[in-house]
Amino acid sequence: MRRVRVLVAPDTFGSVLTAREVAATVAAGWRLAAPGDDVTECPLADGGPGFVDTLHAALGGETVPVTVTGPLGAPAPAVLLVVDGPTGRTAYVESAHAVGLPLVPVEHRDPTRTSSRGVGDLLVAARDLGARRVVVGLGGSATNDAGAGMLVAAGLDVLPGLLDQGGGPLGAVTAADLTGLRALRARWRDVELVVAVDVDVPLLGLTGASAGFAAQKGATPEQAQDLERALGAFAHAATTALADDLRPDLLAGARPTSAASRLTGAPGAGAAGGLGFGLALLGARVVPGASFVADHVGLDARLAASDVVVTGEGRLDWQSLHGKVAAEVAERALRHGIPTVVVAGEVQVGRRELSAAGITAAYAVGETPDEVRAALADPVTTLRARAERVARTWSR
Numbered sequence: 001m002r003r004v005r006v007l008v009a010p011d012t013f014g015s016v017l018t019a020r021e022v023a024a025t026v027a028a029g030w031r032l033a034a035p036g037d038d039v040t041e042c043p044l045a046d047g048g049p050g051f052v053d054t055l056h057a058a059l060g061g062e063t064v065p066v067t068v069t070g071p072l073g074a075p076a077p078a079v080l081l082v083v084d085g086p087t088g089r090t091a092y093v094e095s096a097h098a099v100g101l102p103l104v105p106v107e108h109r110d111p112t113r114t115s116s117r118g119v120g121d122l123l124v125a126a127r128d129l130g131a132r133r134v135v136v137g138l139g140g141s142a143t144n145d146a147g148a149g150m151l152v153a154a155g156l157d158v159l160p161g162l163l164d165q166g167g168g169p170l171g172a173v174t175a176a177d178l179t180g181l182r183a184l185r186a187r188w189r190d191v192e193l194v195v196a197v198d199v200d201v202p203l204l205g206l207t208g209a210s211a212g213f214a215a216q217k218g219a220t221p222e223q224a225q226d227l228e229r230a231l232g233a234f235a236h237a238a239t240t241a242l243a244d245d246l247r248p249d250l251l252a253g254a255r256p257t258s259a260a261s262r263l264t265g266a267p268g269a270g271a272a273g274g275l276g277f278g279l280a281l282l283g284a285r286v287v288p289g290a291s292f293v294a295d296h297v298g299l300d301a302r303l304a305a306s307d308v309v310v311t312g313e314g315r316l317d318w319q320s321l322h323g324k325v326a327a328e329v330a331e332r333a334l335r336h337g338i339p340t341v342v343v344a345g346e347v348q349v350g351r352r353e354l355s356a357a358g359i360t361a362a363y364a365v366g367e368t369p370d371e372v373r374a375a376l377a378d379p380v381t382t383l384r385a386r387a388e389r390v391a392r393t394w395s396r
Contacts, residue, residue, distance in 0.1 A: 004395050006030060007306040009042040009299065011325035012050045013345055014314035015102045016379045019043035019050045020057075025380050026310055026343060029387025034395035042302055044311070044325045047198040047271070047289025048139020052081045052094040058297040059083050061092075064129060068098045068121035069153065071114035071142045076103055078118070080126055090133040091126035095119045095272050096140040101217060104142045109218025111144035112168030112227060116275055120153025127191055134191055136279060137289055138272035139198025144214050145170065146203060146231045147278015154282065156184045167210075167273070168223075171230035178241035181281065185245055188282050195279045196289035197268035200323040203277045204232055207322070209270035217273070231274055235264045238281055268323070290328035299329070303336045308394055310387075316344040316364075321357050330358035341394060343387055345375055363390050 008030070010022040017025070023041040030039050045054040056063060061083035070076035078097035083090050098118025101109070119136070126134045143149070148163035148170055156163070157180035162173065201207045210219075210227040219227065239246060239260040246259040263269060268286040269277040276286055294300070303309060311329040313320060320326050330340040339360035347364040354362055365379075365386045366372030375382040 004034065004037045005305060005307045006037050006039045007042055007302050007309045008039060009044050009302070009309055009329055010312040010343075011044055011046060012048070012313065013379060013383070015049070016314060016345070016376065017383070019045060019054060021380070022312060022383065025383045026312065026387040029384035030310070030391040030395070032384070033388045033391035037391070037395050040302065040306070042297060042299065044290065044297065044299070044329070045137070045293045046139055046323065046325050046328070047137040047196040047292070049094070049096045049100060051137030051139075051196065051289065051293070052079055052092055052097070054293055055092050055296060056081050066122070066125045068118035069115075070103050070118055071099050072104060072108065073115070076118060078122060080122065080129065082129055082131065088132040089130050090135065091129060091131035092135045092137070093122040093126055094137045095122070095275060096137070098122055099141045099143045099272070101140055101142045109142060111142065111166065111214050111217040111219050111273060112223055113166035114143045114145070114217070115149030115164045115166055116141070116143045116145050116147050116273065116278065117149035117153045117164045119147070119275060120150040123150070123154050132191060133194065135194045135196060136284070137196045138275050139289065141272040141275065142217050143167070143275070144209055144217060144219070144227050144231070144273035146209070146234055146274030147281070148234060150275060150278050151181070151184065151281065154184060155187060156180050167227045167230055169230070170234040173234050173237050175237045175240040178238055181238060181241045182245050185242065185281070185283055193279060193282055193284035195268065195276055195284045195286045196292040197271035197276050197286055198289050198323060199271050199319055200267035200288060201270040202266065203235060203264040203269040203274050204228060209274040212270070213273065235277065236260050239263060242281065288323050288328070290323060290325045294328055294332065300332060300336070303333055303338060306338055308339050308341060309333050310341045310343060310390070312343040314345045315348065316342055316346065316362055317348040320349065321353060326359065327357050334358040341390060343383070343390060346372060
């Protein structure tokens with residue numbers, strides 16, 4: 001019987017297991033059921049937690065420790081990945097190091113108060129190291145301030161305390177407060193900024209930063225509505241202040257709202273609490289994070305040499321189908337004609353949505369509340385056991 005060639009290419013399981021740990025655990029479970037199969041591990045990331053670690057494994061380079069400002073103002077340790085190439089030095093930074101949800105204790109989570117200032121610290125550190133290109137991975141944030149705090153740390157000349165106190169106060173910001181944006185954008189013009197986002201959602205609206213994600217960061221429904229209004233007001237003020245510096249949208253004509261609509265509605269603008277939008281104000285180019293990482297780890301070549309791919313993440317839900325690793329893997333596997341199997345902590349997507357995304361099958365580690373609690377208490381054992389059962393179905 002021919003050995004099945006299995007590629008294990010997962011994302012992290014939230015803050016419970018890293019992508020590398022998930023890949024090793026799933027591979028171990030598969031080998032228990034099918035010891036004759038050829039199982040290869042390929043940890044992935046989507047711009048969120050694990051972004052720098054995954055790229056370091058693929059690209060090499062030097063990791064540089066730095067200290068940045070955390071979401072509530074306390075110092076936080078972070079790491080930059082510096083890679084030198086023929087065209088100069090590139091720095092890879094991970095926003096989750098500076099503003100990640102685990103940095104804020106559960107009882108203190110409040111996205112009306114948390115600030116993205118630490119991401120600006122990362123940008124400055126990268127530039128000080130001589131990077132002419134900076135790639136910022138976005139995802140897994142505790143913030144919802146549209147990158148306002150990041151702009152302050154990046155050098156925006158603004159009244160103290162106006163933009164770095166969280167998303168809540170941003171509704172009072174006016175274009176007159178942001179006249180320094182043009183000068184800031186000019187100062188960063190010699191650095192190519194690339195933003196690798198974990199989700200392709202806009203800044204505003206039902207799937208935007210506030211309505212779609214603020215609740216998981218600790219916001220009440222009322223706070224999420226307040227944040228939606230505040231970010232909308234801030235976006236209008238920022239795009240008005242930049243005015244002619246923003247590239248015109250020829251299809252939209254000369255309408256004054258066209259620049260704001262284009263930036264706020266762009267895929268990825270709402271990533272990491274709107275950091276995608278804030279970095280776009282600096283002139284950054286926004287790209288899908290999962291696709292960016294997949295290209296850099298050579299995922300297509302690995303898929304071409306496989307019979308089945310197993311991917312996964314902590315929770316497979318609607319967000320997973322908007323730029324996350326599982327959707328990216330499934331799309332590429334479809335082009336190579338191989339099935340995609342997802343193993344996730346929880347599965348909250350129906351069969352129709354899975355099929356539309358190209359996912360062949362999805363299995364949850366925890367299908368009942370008791371099983372979810374057991375999985376969180378012992379994630380390695382429960383994930384390995386589920387992977388072993390999945391292998392019995394797919395290894396033939």
